[in-house]
Amino acid sequence: MKKRDFLKSTAALGLTAMLPSSVWALSKNGRLRTAHIGVGNMGGNDLAAISSHELVDVVALCDVDSKALQTAKELHPKAATYKDYRVMLKEMKNDIDAVIVSTPDHTHAPASMMAMDLGKPVYCQKPLTHHVAEARAMRKMAKEKNLVTQMGIQVHSFYDYKLATLLIQSGIIGKVHTVRAWSPKNWGFNGPEPKGSDPVPANLDWNLWLGTSAERPYKEGYYHPANWRKLLDYGCGTLGDMGVHIFDTPYNALQLDVPMTIKNKCRKPTGFGFPENNTVTYTFPGTKYTGDTLKWVWYDGPGAPKKHKDLKLPNNEELPGQGAMFIGEKGRLLLPHFMQLPRHIVDGEYKELDLSIIKDQEAIGEPVRDYGPEGNKHYHQFVDACLGKDECSAPFDYSARLTETILLGVIAGRFPNKTLHWDTNTAQFSEPEANKFLDAPYRDF
Known part of the structure; x- marks a missing residue:
């Protein structure tokens, strides 16, 4: 089925009668029955965090890797197991209340859309x-469909990031005109596409791993279980991995929408892997927290970020390994990634954070430096929202716009050093050659 046809057919089903989100999810006994698509690596972490909620019952597990599935099954012996999420959702649609999708990026939408189609x-x-x-x-x-949704950006619910948001919105550095963000991680690949094929491991269903993506022979060490993030057909590079986390707080704090222009300074495209180093410059329309427009520069890959006066720290200190810098009319705010307090810089000197400028003091919360309880907050918020006890802070209404912003930068990597112009109303680039990368056909599998 072509992707366009798939999206149209599932979207049409969204016109059914709407009920409050909690009604869709609430079990008769006041507990939440969850189904998990992808339970290895990050999926295993997601499973542990969701199941740590006292009102969750894990009833279904799905993974294309039988070893990962067996490990999860040992932790949740009562759960039904599947290797094909389509079969699981069809057979268990009346026995599950919520679905957690923790697959490689190329399967996020197909699995999530099918689950949402079922309400x-x-x-x-x-x-x-x-x-x-x-x-x-x-x-x-x-x-x-009025559904409870949440994207997995756990730090969205961490104290330091919420504090930075409140400080920026309280005017600690005035209106912001520039954000610079960085990660030296290297989810890029500058080498050639591998030739030939290797035997598929006995524990892996390669056809189901490929899913809706184009058919390709299996090569050991290139795809499953880890390196798919580096490759165009499956991941979104460093920008799609760490960029989502590091973009999130400035994007949320400044109440940004999608950008007007995007330019990626990187190597020429190879058609297989993402560039190892990217410098992506966005221009956003202004908001009440910014100037008339906002400039955003993202650096990734070995050696990132490049030196710039905006990033110079007092006492010639080194920058944190990953993070973001807000540059405003009255100073700068550094937000390290992660679990470190933001730092206020004025005239080249650190200033003590003045929390009294935050009007809603109850919203500040208490600083926590234990990743365990902090990490579970975002997941538990989703569970509680499904049970009608809370609201999600990163629903698809928000996270889809953040993701769109990220993906526009990824597409710009196909056109090095060329400024692309984005029209949010038509969802098209002014440069027609870039529009073919907004979508791709789905393979029947």
Whole structure:
């Protein structure tokens, strides 16, 4: 089925009668029955965090890797197991209340859209989708079906990030005109596409791992279980991995929408892997927290970020390994990634954080430096929202726009050093050659 046809058919089902989100998810006994698509690596972490909620019953597990599935089954022996999420959702649609999607990026939208089609709340790992068209479709369906949704950006619920948001919105550095963000991680690959094929491991269903993506021979060490993030067909590079986390707080604090222009300074495209080093410059329309426009520069890969006066720290200190710098009319705010307090800089000197400028003092919360309880907050918020006890802070209405922004930068990597112009109303670039990367056909599998 072509992706466009898939998205149209599932979106049409969103016009059914709407009920409050909690009604869709609430079990008769006041507990939440969850189904997990992808239970290895990050999926295993998601499973542990969701199941740590006292009102969760894990009833279904799905993974294309039988070893990962067996490990999860040992932890949840009562759960039914599947290797094909389509079979699981079809057979257990009346026995599950919410779905957690923790697969490689290219399967996020197909699995999430099918679950939402059944009226199920969805927690989906970041980035929300692999293509811009999918992000818009998921946002549309979640809204039309009135579903509880959450994207897996756990730090969104951490103290330091919420504090930075409140400080910026309280005017600690005035209106912000520039954000610079960085990660030296290298989810890029500058080498050639591998030739030939290797035997598929006995524990892996390669056809199901590929899913809707184009058919390709298996090569050991290139795809499953880890390196898929580096490759165009499956991941979104460093920008799609760490960028979502590090973009999130400035994007949320400044109440940004999608950008007007995007330019990626990187190597020429190879058609297989993402560039190892990217410098992506965005221009956003202004908000009440910014100037008339906002400039955003993202650096990734070995050696990132490049030196710039905006990033110079007092006492010639080194920058944190990853983070973001807000540059405003009255100073700068440094937000390290992660679990470190933001730092206020004025005239080249650190200033003590003045929390009294925050009007809603109850919103500040208490600083926590234990990743365990902090990490579970975002997941538990989703569970509680499904049970009608809370609201999600990163629903698809928000996270789809954040993901779209990220993906526009990824697409710009196909056109090095060329400024692309984005029209949010038509969801098209002014440069027609770039529009073919907004979507891709789905393979029948």
